Amino acid sequence: MIWRLAWRSVLRQRRRTLITVIAISLGLALILFSVGMQIDTHQTMIDLGVRMGSGHVAIQAEGYQQHRSLDYLLSGSRRLLAQLRQLSGVRRAIPRLEAAGLVRAGESSAAIAVVGVDPSEEQAVAGLARKSYRRRGRYLSADVRGNRPADIYIGSGLAQTLQVGVGDRVVLTVSPLDDRANSSAAFxxxxxxxxxVTELDSFLVQLPLSAAQQLLSVGDGLTQIAVLLEDGDSARATAARWQARFAAQHGTAMRREILPWQVTHAELYDGLKLDKNFNYLIAGIIFLIIAIGIFNTIQMSVVERTRQFGVMMALGTAPRRMFALVVAEATLIAIVGAIVGLAIGLALHGLMVRYGIDIETMSGGVDSYEFGGVALTGTLHSRLPVPIVALWAAIIVAITLLSGIYPALRATRLRPVSAMRHS
Amino acid sequence: MNVAGEDQSSQASKAHPDLIVRLRGLTKTYRQGAIEVPAVRGVDLDLARGEFTVLAGPSGSGKTTLLNMVGALDTPTAGTVEVDGQTLDQLSATQLAQMRLQRIGFVFQAYNLIPVLNAFENAEYVMLLQGKTAEMRQRVVSRVLAQVGLADLASRRPAELSGGQQQRVAVARAIASAPALVLADEPTANLDSKSATELIELMHTLNRTEGMTFLISSHDTKIIERARRVIWLEDGKIVSDSAK
Amino acid sequence: MAQGLTKLAWRNLGRNRRRTLITASALAIGTALTIAVIGLIDGMHAQLIHTLTRLDLGHLQAHQRDYRRTRQLERTLPHPVEVRRALERDPRVVAVSPRVHGAALASSGRRSLGVSLFGVEPRSEIKITEFHQTIRKGRYLDDDPTPWPRGRALTAAEAVDDERLTQQAEDAAIAEIEGDSQSKTAATPARQTRRQQTQRLARAIAPPPKRPPRVLIGKTLARYLAVGIGEQLFVSTQAVDGTMTELAVEVIGIFESGTTAFDRTRVILHVGDLRRMLHLDGRIHELAAVLVDLDRADDVALSLAGTVGPDVAIASWGMIQPTIRHVQQQNAAGSLIIMLVIFAVAALGVVNTMLMAVFERKREIGVLKALGMTAGRIVRMFVAEATLLAFFSALAGALLGLLLDLYLHQHGINLSANGKTTTVMGIGMGLTLRAKVTAFGVLMPIFVLCAVTLLASLYPAWRAARLKPAQGMREV
Incomplete structure (x- = not known):
């Protein structure tokens, strides 16, 4: 009976209900739209970041993260790579050897980070090697052809500083592991x-792994194995599990650090968190305003019906029923609002999935947007996992119900005699 | 709730088995700012089952206040109210609501139907609260609507009914729950004389055929003339109590 | 009449005080929070611009025309003295400081890292950037450069030696590149001797300094290279003439700027020292200036550009780092959308309230119409009511928003909990956001709120005006 009464009361105030429903659905649709876009943007950035950088999980010799020196080399890397590739949940295991160096061409030079990579692996991973980043030439080739200098893959900023193009030679100087004198080689x-990302475009070069290992005299040493997981969300758990398993197997004899991307890409992680929380802040504000609006509406509808409520109480309706009636009305409005909001939000989501927004259009001419060390390029889409949609719909319903509680309590406190005198 | 309520009434009614209303020293004082305005002053009154009583008196004599206290809508400043053997002192809001629901039927001056419900649903409302079965509600409401002559208009909403028709729906609502006592506060005040006469007839018929107890406040001479017992109230006191 | 209308509107608002208050509080809270959000976004921009200008660029820079594009050592600023004087003479310029940039491989023990060398004039640089305030350990640079003897011309015999060594080195380099590309230059004894001889000659032309030049380095670099105050680093760099220089420098200060890239790669030293290392003599790459008003940097840059000749490029921070403007524009668009949504939702509340007021007063409106009040006047009455409501709500909201802003300015808000910095468009940014109060950021929401509310009141007002007198009076 309460539901029937609530439903009719809600329908009787058609215009007011409509306005409230619009407010709720507008809020929900907007939140879904921005959350969907944010999730997609963040996932894309994380994906790009870990592909170019240290993977979902990075395996390094203990101390490397802190000191970044060749003193902390991963030993037995070939076996480790093979083992990792056998593990379920591992999509790719990427060997990397990173060192600092100076690159020269003619009279220009630049200090850079040198990364030795497995070219075929990198192409499969599609990090820095991805085609959309290539402005000129081709990616590294793995085969070292006799005495010819090996390939080097450099960024556009560095190319400009050195005034070099595809096919030009550059000389790389590094401090190798075996002696204190610098060693140089042409590429x-x-x-x-x-x-x-300026950090990459001006300060990073890639070489074939074998050439880098030879230049640095590290044998088959690596500084890092970057692991891409099937499920990126499990990075923390996986890193912790592997660390524990490794410690159990090797004790203190060999120390390794197994770190999730949240640690190796702390800047990205913190930046995304900032962005996410800023969005929550704004969602909170919007919801607060919606809540006040709903509160106002329900409050008005109660005040307006003071007389009717007085009669209902005089007829013997118990206070808790009065409460239930008002809350039921709020629930109906909330559910209708949530359904309309879901429909609009998901339609927007669908459009975003299908068409997306081009970064260049959005940011007025810049073709990439750097944040937390990752540049976002191309088109932004939307991603909305079902639990997230359900969560926000539930939040807006809950907010509506909460907004109804005070007016509902007021309804229970009405005195029938004075309420019926109300006009 | 229902069962418990009946239990209480059967227990309590041992004291005064034939009395439906028993008022002793009933007093109500309103405060208007710093001034205390007495509305009812020390009223003693007994009503037997099956009576048709009119509470008469000029405006402001305390009729409505007295009726509200009998109807468990208002609490006295002093004195006791016993309805159907149940003392109303110190009952909580929920218990008072329960009391009204189970024992008392109301007819108000301004009809006071629930606008979103149609005639049938309005008449059914109290029974719904009482938790009566759908089958029983259907049966009883059809009967009472027929009794008040509105069988054909059962599906109309209050806004689609005339004042007289609305007040008859209110009567139907009041009697559908089979209350021990029906209270009516100036029921004819907003009606034209034809509708008023019809309503009075209806209430008398119900009193006669169903044995339903009525306590009606009014200064309508048509009602006063036909009443079996008339209690005159002036300045919150009973000035005469005459039975025919 | 206008005054009468306002009075009537005011009284009408007072009739249902609770409802007016609830609606007003929604509007006020909306305004306050919008102001706070705009304050935070402006604060973020201010922080980005501050980092960009006060830890790196300054407000304005002068370079050789192609230097910014290529960043090549030899593209030094033409007529540095004249350009500096031109800048210093301008009343809009507060301070000017010369700079030299270089790249090097810094090593300590077996650790090495690519670094950027940042040569500054210590005394004037503190007016441009705030690196000196971020020194966590040790001290800032000395005013004077390291004592460093001048080189002398080679004797005839030495010149012959030089020619021979150069020839040999060239042969070796060609062999290295053409032949065994992966071989190292160290090992063989012949090479060793040649190297020593070369070094002796080089010392004659360019003798080493009396003591290692003193440098400031970032906290991260200090950690990676495991060096502390008073310890030495080896810096190898290529001078402008192509020669490689290796030199020991002494760390006298360690700074923590908060920008990851600076803390990891920047080595700051006296401009005179770096000039000697890079064989740049009296040349510099850059003049950085701080202006009275950083928002007018573009105008200043453009007006100065004409006075310094075609070889010199003068650019403001905004021209050098245009991306920050895009971030700003994008966020401005974002906050406008947020503001509109917040106010749209709030406006729906206004529509609701006003509609209620109209229906409540149907009878009264009927009477007014019967008495001859025109539809236009009724519309104005309701619009006046809404305007009054909006205006006072906005005022209260602005006050609350200002307080929020001031609090967020004082205490900041860390939305990331654990970290300290991130980067936006390559610029380091602290994760603790601090609000910045601007007149625009406060007045804009007030204006938008009033406009939106006014629009929102039109529908209810129109409905009121459309009531027929008789119809209004019949309703109870």
């Missing part, structure tokens, strides 16, 4: 990339 620029 040929095979291709030039541009990611939009």
């Amino acid at each position: 040929v620029v095979c291709g030039i990339f541009r990611t939009g």
